[in-house]
Amino acid sequence: MLEYLRGDTVERVTNLKISILLPLHPDSHRSTMKRGLPPKIAAIKARKRQKLDQSAQSSTVPTKAASKRCKVKLDDLQWEEVAMPDRLEDFEGFYGLEEIEDVAVVRDAITGTISFESSTLDSLKKKDAGQSHSGAAVLHEPEDGFSDEGSWMGFSDKEGGAIKEYLDEKDAQDLSENSLRTMKAAERKMKKRQKQKKKQDHGKTSVNRKGAFDILADQPLSGDDDVDEVDVSAWGNLGLSSETLRSLARLRFSQPTLIQSSAIPEILSGHDVVGKASTGSGKTLAFGIPILERFLASSQAERLTPLALIISPTRELAHQLTAHLTALCSGSDFNAPSIAAVTGGLSVQKQRRQLENADVVVGTPGRLWEVISSGQGLVKSFKQIQFLVVDEADRLLSEGHYKELGKILKILDCDEEKGGGDSNPDQTPELQRQTLVFSATFYKGLQQKLVGKAAKGGDLLNKQESMEYLLKKVRFLEGKPKFIDANPSSQMASRLKEGLIECAGTEKDLYLYALLLFHPKKRSLIFTNSISAVRRVTPFLQNLNLVAHPLHSQMPQKSRLRSVERFTTQPGSILVATDVAARGLDIPGVDLIVHYHLPRAADTYVHRSGRTARAKASGISVLICAPEEVAGVRRLVAKVHARPQQTVKSKNTAYFIRTLDLDRRIVSRCKPRATLAKKLADAVIAKEKIHSEDAWLSAAAEDLGVDYNSDTFEAEAPGRQGRGSGRKKKQNEAGATSKGEMQALRAELKALLSQRVNVGVSAKYLTGGGVDMDALLNGEGNAEFLGTVDGLGFEA
Numbered sequence: 153m154l155e156y157l158r159g160d161t162v163e164r165v166t167n168l169k170i171s172i173l174l175p176l177h178p179d180s181h182r183s184t185m186k187r188g189l190p191p192k193i194a195a196i197k198a199r200k201r202q203k204l205d206q207s208a209q210s211s212t213v214p215t216k217a218a219s220k221r222c223k224v225k226l227d228d229l230q231w232e233e234v235a236m237p238d239r240l241e242d243f244e245g246f247y248g249l250e251e252i253e254d255v256a257v258v259r260d261a262i263t264g265t266i267s268f269e270s271s272t273l274d275s276l277k278k279k280d281a282g283q284s285h286s287g288a289a290v291l292h293e294p295e296d297g298f299s300d301e302g303s304w305m306g307f308s309d310k311e312g313g314a315i316k317e318y319l320d321e322k323d324a325q326d327l328s329e330n331s332l333r334t335m336k337a338a339e340r341k342m343k344k345r346q347k348q349k350k351k352q353d354h355g356k357t358s359v360n361r362k363g364a365f366d367i368l369a370d371q372p373l374s375g376d377d378d379v380d381e382v383d384v385s386a387w388g389n390l391g392l393s394s395e396t397l398r399s400l401a402r403l404r405f406s407q408p409t410l411i412q413s414s415a416i417p418e419i420l421s422g423h424d425v426v427g428k429a430s431t432g433s434g435k436t437l438a439f440g441i442p443i444l445e446r447f448l449a450s451s452q453a454e455r456l457t458p459l460a461l462i463i464s465p466t467r468e469l470a471h472q473l474t475a476h477l478t479a480l481c482s483g484s485d486f487n488a489p490s491i492a493a494v495t496g497g498l499s500v501q502k503q504r505r506q507l508e509n510a511d512v513v514v515g516t517p518g519r520l521w522e523v524i525s526s527g528q529g530l531v532k533s534f535k536q537i538q539f540l541v542v543d544e545a546d547r548l549l550s551e552g553h554y555k556e557l558g559k560i561l562k563i564l565d566c567d568e569e570k571g572g573g574d575s576n577p578d579q580t581p582e583l584q585r586q587t588l589v590f591s592a593t594f595y596k597g598l599q600q601k602l603v604g605k606a607a608k609g610g611d612l613l614n615k616q617e618s619m620e621y622l623l624k625k626v627r628f629l630e631g632k633p634k635f636i637d638a639n640p641s642s643q644m645a646s647r648l649k650e651g652l653i654e655c656a657g658t659e660k661d662l663y664l665y666a667l668l669l670f671h672p673k674k675r676s677l678i679f680t681n682s683i684s685a686v687r688r689v690t691p692f693l694q695n696l697n698l699v700a701h702p703l704h705s706q707m708p709q710k711s712r713l714r715s716v717e718r719f720t721t722q723p724g725s726i727l728v729a730t731d732v733a734a735r736g737l738d739i740p741g742v743d744l745i746v747h748y749h750l751p752r753a754a755d756t757y758v759h760r761s762g763r764t765a766r767a768k769a770s771g772i773s774v775l776i777c778a779p780e781e782v783a784g785v786r787r788l789v790a791k792v793h794a795r796p797q798q799t800v801k802s803k804n805t806a807y808f809i810r811t812l813d814l815d816r817r818i819v820s821r822c823k824p825r826a827t828l829a830k831k832l833a834d835a836v837i838a839k840e841k842i843h844s845e846d847a848w849l850s851a852a853a854e855d856l857g858v859d860y861n862s863d864t865f866e867a868e869a870p871g872r873q874g875r876g877s878g879r880k881k882k883q884n885e886a887g888a889t890s891k892g893e894m895q896a897l898r899a900e901l902k903a904l905l906s907q908r909v910n911v912g913v914s915a916k917y918l919t920g921g922g923v924d925m926d927a928l929l930n931g932e933g934n935a936e937f938l939g940t941v942d943g944l945g946f947e948a
């Protein structure tokens with residue numbers, strides 16, 4: 153039986169476990185501060201003691217029920233501190249939790265006074281009697297310790313010595329328990345590695361169901377015979393181990409990219425590095441290879457804490473980085489490091505378990521903070537990492553994203569033994585880790601926002617400014633990191649073609665569809681600025697028989713991964729996404745990027761466009777904009793292409809993004825089907841919305857005990873004529889489309905989709921590459937239209 157203990161209202165309970173949360177202050181004899189222990193160490197000790205006590209009791213005390221109880225004062229009870237989650241140490245020792253087991257709370261039936269009974273002292277006495285626990289404390293009969301009034305008088309000196317002896321013994325056991333745990337952890341790690349090795353030997357992967365990123369991890373494997381034929385001599389002067397060179401051969405990476413050849417030697421020599429290089433230029437391996445080298449060089453037995461922590465702004469990127477680094481080690485003849493992804497949307501418990509064995513941890517700031525700070529001992533373990541990598545650094549350090557990263561950095565940097573932290577810089581411990589910061593973009597606007605000024609424009613930061621900005625946010629080993637700018641003149645991929653399509657704001661859906669028809673069966677990524685647009689555009693395209701998948705942050709994590717997986721595996725599929733997909737995603741074979749909504753900032757334009765033309769591939773990035781947006785877009789793109797010393801205003805040299813030529817007759821032929829597809833999509837969305845609003849209002853009305861009728865509510869609700877009423881009206885109209893009307897619309901659309909739109913198309917497109925003759929002859933391509941985006945005015 154268990155009851156709450158509240159002042160003197162407590163009833164007699166047996167085997168009560170009392171847990172109280174009490175403020176610790178220096179005067180309290182239970183305070184961890186009084187014992188001179190930092191809260192965390194006290195917590196660990198308490199945990200160990202608790203375990204030992206439990207095992208001692210289970211081995212020495214016959215049963216709790218059978219043991220004899222004696223009266224004891226509340227304050228004389230053997231309170232035990234409870235290990236607190238690391239996060240609570242942020243309260244700087246203000247709170248502590250203590251608990252005690254096996255205490256009976258007794259209320260005198262006549263006087264109503266409360267007293268406590270415990271059998272713990274009794275059990276200690278039994279240990280002394282040498283029943284099973286050698287060297288246990290010597291205690292007198294519990295009754296001897298009580299005064300005539302029955303209150304506990306405390307231990308004599310002799311007895312105090314006995315307790316000390318008992319505790320000393322426990323300390324010795326603490327030590328051996330500690331080493332036992334260390335050995336067990338090492339054993340677990342070794343077993344895991346052996347398992348991995350076995351799987352590698354059998355050419356298996358550790359995942360049953362391959363997701364998008366698992367596929368990436370498996371991708372580059374080839375037979376060992378082929379590996380010997382890959383010439384990796386170009387990596388020769390970077391000082392890499394034979395194991396890493398073999399892995400690179402397996403990946404068929406015969407030479408390093410510029411950022412890799414510049415950054416790897418610096419990192420290997422122990423420097424902090426800030427690396428800037430264009431999208432798709434191999435920044436992941438620029439930090440991944442040195443981490444692998446350090447892993448191979450260090451003895452596995454001596455490392456029981458993670459070697460590296462890699463922080464990514466999005467979940468998808470975190471999983472991709474995990475897969476990319478796994479691919480580097482897949483099929484290798486060495487024991488591969490264990491790489492754990494710690495991202496939101498997946499089980500925290502599972503991730504905590506994975507962390508126990510992880511050599512490299514890749515995660516998003518929010519989940520990392522949650523897992524590290526609420527775990528026990530994880531902060532200590534992460535303080536020992538040798539590499540901290542901040543990928544997409546300008547994003548992670550920007551306003552709105554820095555909060556959680558800042559908390560992680562603070563907790564890793566603070567010395568809890570001295571009460572240090574960034575509020576107490578003198579006591580901030582010396583750094584042991586290297587910090588590696590990577591991105592394709594570092595923006596001035598970011599820095600201005602962070603120092604509280606309004607951001608004007610989005611000018612690129614030069615080296616000096618980037619440094620000043622970074623030094624404010626991140627601690628570096630040497631005070632000043634090495635700054636490596638692999639592409640000082642441009643952050644856009646060299647094989648990227650850019651263009652814009654001008655159309656009325658209300659016709660973006662139509663032009664998007666037409667653009668996709670000009671680009672049949674090619675993997676396309678469409679960016680919008682809002683989740684609602686993703687929800688609308690995806691079914692619109694699906695209604696037009698295009699294979700489209702949604703991706704936004706409000707989707708469940710499993711659906712997010714599924715969308716990316718399908719986009720990666722289905723040829724010619726389309727991903728409609730918010731900017732959650734803008735950074736870092738490395739999906740092979742993305743041919744076309746469409747900015748359905750204009751990017752809000754120059755860095756977003758760079759990163760969105762960077763999802764194509766990666767490594768040595770080529771690709772196309774197209775902005776769809778309304779006439780009034782064109783001038784702004786041109787300025788934004790010119791800014792992105794401006795060289796560091798060049799002003800955007802110097803018209804002669806400024807980059808000028810071309811307007812693409814879509815055959816307007818084809819666009820107008822697409823209009824009826826696009827209109828129908830939009831109508832159908834809007835109707836479905838409106839029905840869903842009305843249904844969910846209705847369900848919410850019905851539930852609210854039920855809670856309030858009032859009747860709810862949606863029609864009356866609509867008619868009588870105040871303020872319904874105000875802002876948004878037009879949209880609401882449209883939504884209601886769309887939602888009112890009957891089943892029969894929907895069926896008729898679908899049939900009409902089906903008939904339209906069975907016709908080709910480019911019958912009798914201008915010969916200009918046939919001869920100018922507008923029609924893909926190979927696809928036509930092979931019976932491939934789009935059923936409605938045969939063409940390629942090269943017909944849009946790009947030079948072949």
Ligand SMILES: Nc1ncnc2c1ncn2[C@@H]1O[C@H](COP(=O)(O)OP(=O)(O)OP(=O)(O)O)[C@@H](O)[C@H]1O
Nearest residue numbers: 405407408409431432433434435436592736738767
């Ligand atoms: N040395 C190399 N040779 C050939 N391909 C490489 C090499 N290094 C990396 N790659 C490939 O290049 C692609 C892009 O690499 P990665 O994702 O690291 O780019 P990134 O610079 O981080 O891009 P972003 O800025 O968009 O995040 C990946 O598919 C990767 O496998």
